[in-house]
Amino acid sequence: RLRFRKGKGFAIPTLMKNFAMLVCAASLAAFPLSAQEEKKVFPAPGEIVAAAKADEWVAIAPSDLLVMDLAADSKGKPRRVIIQLMPAPFSQGWVANIRKLAAAKFWDGTSVNRVQDNYVVQWGDATEKKALPEGLAVVPESGYITPIQRMVVNHPDGQGSYTYTLPPLTGQSRKDAYGQSAFSAGWPVSYLIESGKSEALYPTHCYGMVGVGRNLSPDTGTGAELYTVIGHAPRHLDRNIALVGRVIEGIEHLSSLPRGTGALGFYESEAERTPIASVRIGNGAKDVPAFEYLSTESTSFAAYADARANRRDAFFIRPAGGADICNIPVPVRRKAK
Amino acid sequence: RLRFRKGKGFAIPTLMKNFAMLVCAASLAAFPLSAQEEKKVFPAPGEIVAAAKADEWVAIAPSDLLVMDLAADSKGKPRRVIIQLMPAPFSQGWVANIRKLAAAKFWDGTSVNRVQDNYVVQWGDATEKKALPEGLAVVPESGYITPIQRMVVNHPDGQGSYTYTLPPLTGQSRKDAYGQSAFSAGWPVSYLIESGKSEALYPTHCYGMVGVGRNLSPDTGTGAELYTVIGHAPRHLDRNIALVGRVIEGIEHLSSLPRGTGALGFYESEAERTPIASVRIGNGAKDVPAFEYLSTESTSFAAYADARANRRDAFFIRPAGGADICNIPVPVRRKAK
Numbered sequence: 129r130l131r132f133r134k135g136k137g138f139a140i141p142t143l144m145k146n147f148a149m150l151v152c153a154a155s156l157a158a159f160p161l162s163a164q165e166e167k168k169v170f171p172a173p174g175e176i177v178a179a180a181k182a183d184e185w186v187a188i189a190p191s192d193l194l195v196m197d198l199a200a201d202s203k204g205k206p207r208r209v210i211i212q213l214m215p216a217p218f219s220q221g222w223v224a225n226i227r228k229l230a231a232a233k234f235w236d237g238t239s240v241n242r243v244q245d246n247y248v249v250q251w252g253d254a255t256e257k258k259a260l261p262e263g264l265a266v267v268p269e270s271g272y273i274t275p276i277q278r279m280v281v282n283h284p285d286g287q288g289s290y291t292y293t294l295p296p297l298t299g300q301s302r303k304d305a306y307g308q309s310a311f312s313a314g315w316p317v318s319y320l321i322e323s324g325k326s327e328a329l330y331p332t333h334c335y336g337m338v339g340v341g342r343n344l345s346p347d348t349g350t351g352a353e354l355y356t357v358i359g360h361a362p363r364h365l366d367r368n369i370a371l372v373g374r375v376i377e378g379i380e381h382l383s384s385l386p387r388g389t390g391a392l393g394f395y396e397s398e399a400e401r402t403p404i405a406s407v408r409i410g411n412g413a414k415d416v417p418a419f420e421y422l423s424t425e426s427t428s429f430a431a432y433a434d435a436r437a438n439r440r441d442a443f444f445i446r447p448a449g450g451a452d453i454c455n456i457p458v459p460v461r462r463k464a465k
Numbered sequence: 466r467l468r469f470r471k472g473k474g475f476a477i478p479t480l481m482k483n484f485a486m487l488v489c490a491a492s493l494a495a496f497p498l499s500a501q502e503e504k505k506v507f508p509a510p511g512e513i514v515a516a517a518k519a520d521e522w523v524a525i526a527p528s529d530l531l532v533m534d535l536a537a538d539s540k541g542k543p544r545r546v547i548i549q550l551m552p553a554p555f556s557q558g559w560v561a562n563i564r565k566l567a568a569a570k571f572w573d574g575t576s577v578n579r580v581q582d583n584y585v586v587q588w589g590d591a592t593e594k595k596a597l598p599e600g601l602a603v604v605p606e607s608g609y610i611t612p613i614q615r616m617v618v619n620h621p622d623g624q625g626s627y628t629y630t631l632p633p634l635t636g637q638s639r640k641d642a643y644g645q646s647a648f649s650a651g652w653p654v655s656y657l658i659e660s661g662k663s664e665a666l667y668p669t670h671c672y673g674m675v676g677v678g679r680n681l682s683p684d685t686g687t688g689a690e691l692y693t694v695i696g697h698a699p700r701h702l703d704r705n706i707a708l709v710g711r712v713i714e715g716i717e718h719l720s721s722l723p724r725g726t727g728a729l730g731f732y733e734s735e736a737e738r739t740p741i742a743s744v745r746i747g748n749g750a751k752d753v754p755a756f757e758y759l760s761t762e763s764t765s766f767a768a769y770a771d772a773r774a775n776r777r778d779a780f781f782i783r784p785a786g787g788a789d790i791c792n793i794p795v796p797v798r799r800k801a802k
Contacts, residue, residue: 246673306787336583364774364781380582380723384580443682446705
């Protein structure tokens, strides 16, 4: 039977063995033909992504990847976590620091120190004594937010004008409990609305997003202490902490680690920590595959987002009629060779 | 320094060692006195819960617990997962089946068969050949939804009347991307709104909620195949699958299991599955502690929910101004002896 296999934030079709009871299986092949004739069967989100055209995918530059190799697991299997760094104009002060920290091999020999269930996994220097490389910027709190620049551009034919926005924004904005959100060049962002007008954007704390640990305000963190979200989106951290990227492969090496039993999920002993062998920028690491994401400005992405909000594939009997931005993960995949 | 330790869905104060970089630490003691004088410091959600009065907590009957003992881990440590079953009037057809399955020791010798990152952990009979106990109900799809009954009650003093609702509903309803939600007797629920009027409620797929695997519609599952949510709330499953409870202790024994590499996160070999030693209703299991939840109708719960939506404790610089229902986990704790 044709079922769906979860990849990194998206689903690709695959054959699976015969498990009768499934939470979310969507299957055209398994649907009896007579029923297919009676009822129109809609594609599942993963099918829409799989059918997207080659030119709807955007290559991710290796220089925008952060490659973290943990120590091999107890069976000797390698554990690699690949992070895509946030593009300009978001969080660039911290991203520049992270590039310097990787170049200085700061994280080599540090460890994963905290795993708090339904919250975050955090890594860095547990001793807090390791010297930071020189030249790291102190980024102000204003860096949590990116102002929207609107430019009115005249049509070349002289018939009126249109408004061009930076950062770019895709499709309709979605309203949720926290305000309004949309996608900007492949990333989930939320709006800062003041006096009824969208004035700025900020990245959104969805599953797998990577952020910068900090002390109490006005500290904003250097980027030496990083975390990723492994639970329900902690949106209360938005605008309070810098987001600098997202895990695009290997998050299971972090999310399935034993939970820490200390306060906030910190490990209570050195032995519990997972050693980090090395962290490098993608073009300075070995055997890094090429990745691409589905353009959030593409027709297929719009159809995918609509299908996430309104599941009508065979398993579902009632479409939700909406989806919060963190329930529409941007499809990212290894590029076919 | 006084920091906060995550318990089951809530935070309790505890002393922790000196980690300078924290994602979410909220600390009165760590805040310099001079700054405290300058700026009013608000309590964190966990502090509000810790300060709740004894009579704001509601005892959970042991007969409403489902106690799942997994095989001991590789170091011989026991792994117990405790689930609170949903109360009437929600999902009672499936809950009754689950009581019969536990009484028949159906799950003893079965296993955890599926762990899909940012989605679900699923358990039951991997062979799909084990005989089910007799007398299980076939629950119709209408059971996914619970109609709201409104009763107009006259005031005893004859001065007007008020509307009494069943199931009970607490506080304001919260609007999010999926519609409107609220709490009903300790559980997150969403509204089914038809013709602009709330007509029914259904339980909400938040982190840790437990649901019933099923085949394609019109199958609704017996309850023999169960799953729990270990990622961002998959609200698209609401009204499409029965929810029958929530994990109140030991979810880390499920959420930190290795992810399955097969389709949908199913394990590909018998050796990968975690054996289930036994599953019993709480009053038929050994050494089950007493639990209680913070009444969602209490003053402290209202203050806690408000603080989750508007963090003003020391770590936060900008309150979110809202929270989706799954970011307001109902506090559950072991009852003090």
